Amino acid sequence: MSGYSHAIWGVRVETLDGEVVYDRNGETNLLPASNLKVVTSAAAHELLGPDFLYETTLEALGYIDQEGVLHGHLLITGSGDPTLGSWHPDREQNSAQVFERWTEALREAGISEVRGNVIGDGRIFNEDFTSPYWEEVHRSWWYVAGSSGLAMEENAYRVFIRPGEEPGDPAELEFVPDTGYMTIINNTRTVPAGERSNADSTWRESRGNTVLFEGDIALDREVINERGSIYDGERYAAFLFKEALARADLPVHGEAVNIRSLQIIEEIDGWPEDSRRLLDTITSRPMPVILDVINKPSHNFYADMVLRTMGAHFGEEGGFAAGAAVVRDWMEGIGVPDAGSFQMADGSGMARFNMVQPRQLTYILAHMRRQSPEGCAFHGSLVIAGEEGGLRNRLAGEDERGRVRAKTGYIRYARTFSGYVESADGQELVFSMMCNNHVISNTYVNATQDDALRILMRTDLGALLAGE
Secondary structure, eight states: OTTOTTOEEEEEEEETTOOEEEEESTTSOBOOGGGHHHHHHHHHHHHTOTTOOOEEEEEEEEEEOTTSEEEEEEEEEOOOOTTTTOOSSOTTOSHHHHHHHHHHHHHHTTOOEESSOEEEEOTTSOSOOSOTTSOGGGTTBGGGOOOOSSOSGGGEEEEEEEOOSSTTSOOEEEEESOOSOSEEEEOOEEEOTTSOOOOEEEEEOTTSOEEEEEOEEETTOOOEEEEEEOSOHHHHHHHHHHHHHHHTTOOBOSOEEEGGGOSOHHHHHTOOGGGEEEEEEEEOOOHHHHHHHHHSSOOHHHHHHHHHHHHHHHSSSSSHHHHHHHHHHHHHHHTOTTGGGOBOSOSSSOSTTOBBOHHHHHHHHHHHHHHOSSSOHHHHHSEETTTSGGGTTSSOSTTTTTSEEEEEEEETTEEEEEEEEEOTTSOEEEEEEEEESOOSOHHHHHHHHHHHHHHHHTOOHHHHHTTO
């Protein structure tokens, strides 16, 4: 086909009972991009279950004197909750609501001052923060935010970039949350009205929080909204809470720290029960909401957190590799063909080390539909073409809208599309269309995938399978 001379296509279409309707390289390992989230979310739905909830606790360690001074530490212990202080799915929610609740919990306990540290404990996960298979160039961006056993604000920040007063001035940077956690180098520049605006963060230390902003913003450009990642989620959560307490006139004399950085971890773990007070427990949003965020906006951070949660609960540790081993075991357990060839370096699909076969994706999709044909949170987490999100403008014709429910995927040179499609006679099919090594536009690949689905929507499957 014109435009695809250097590309590899893997395509598989099946009925829900596994009868193959079409296959082209269905047994070939290909880069899935965000189609890997089909695997991550399906495994999470079955292993963790739709009723699974995370819990995050806030404790006071030490004694509270008559003046309300806590002679000890505040300890925040995470369980891998991606929803804690998160702005997905509700962008009006963030860490501010969490910290207001925790500040009130301190007041109710009679605490007006803390002599020790605010400690973030995310040891339910191992020390990995990012996948070793991610490209270094992406690490400053929010969509490659690291994952940690305790995470706040999706281990990211939002920034509003506005022009200075006149050309030549640096841009004004407003951060949400308003924090001193990052060291900012602002090399941006305000340029005359009508010129190009491209100001953004361009670099962040791999294991630090010095962030460089470069580029221009035109004098007549009102604002550029961007997001970026941070390093060390446990310390970030503790740091943000310490800042919130200072704003509430509840001073903390110690530091905001990741528990792993302390020399007194054993002392913290062995703190006497009679001087250990639970101040609050926050329960996560339910798993169906989490699956929605993984698949509808294709949220990488949520997917990686869930993968590592599966490693923590069913594998050797809360890490990428352990989570991947759990997922592969699950695939083997449900009979996914050639599950041993499946390669998984993260839960999100960002890594170019990930490899999956189209027939493996269709098998999982069919399995999930057979297991829970009605009301399945996994099925409901996929986007409806012509109606929702990034698929609102695809397959939106009068006789097409609502007949495809699927997950898209994209990383450089890979465009994928997998899900469910309704045939002309009302039968539901599973499909996976994976295009790798293409050097043409994603729009062109999208159109090819959509045209193929239109053929399936016009096909009388019963007659086709009967050979009529």
